[in-house]
Amino acid sequence: MTAVKSVKIDGEDIHIFNSAIYIFESQTGYTLELDLIVSEVTVRKYKKVENLIIEIELENGRLIDSIMHLKNLPGGLPQLNLFCDLEDIDEFDDLDRVSESSSWFPNAEEGITLEDIRKVEMPDEDISLKLKLPIDQVEWLKKQKKASLNELFKEFIRVYWEKEE
DSSP states (O other), X not given: OOOEEEEEETTEEEOOSEEEEEEEEETTEEEEEEEEEOOHHHHHHHTTOSEEEEEEEETTSOEEEEEEEEEOOOOSSOEEEEEEEESOOGGGTTSEEEETTOSOOOOTTTTXXXXXXXXXXXXXXXXXXXXXXXXXXXXXXXXXXXXXXXXXXXXXXXXXXXXXX
């Protein structure tokens, strides 16, 4: 199986945790498929973009440049599933081929966990809390800047988690 060394999307290097590149054969023709396990932050950045300029460098040094389309497939890990139609598959004879009737499909999720991904890039989420606090604490909180409150709560939660262990 040919391994992916690096991927650029629209000229930007993407951190990939695992990947699978292969030719998919169906009744309607052939497609080049690229399944990438990436961070949740990367998925959010590209999930609504239909067409992406993809530069793929394979471990053997080969470069593949293509405009690829994004499809959303359900899965446990954050991933980008990209594809493009192929007219001539002869130049891709070094890639695995999979058909609709194949019993084997590449599994890019194998050997990686969400915890591994979040060690590299942890996404931030907005959250709104409704709290009932003494008025002096409420007044103090209202005077604080959002960035300092974010750090305060991150530190509080980290310390609290350590106490629970």
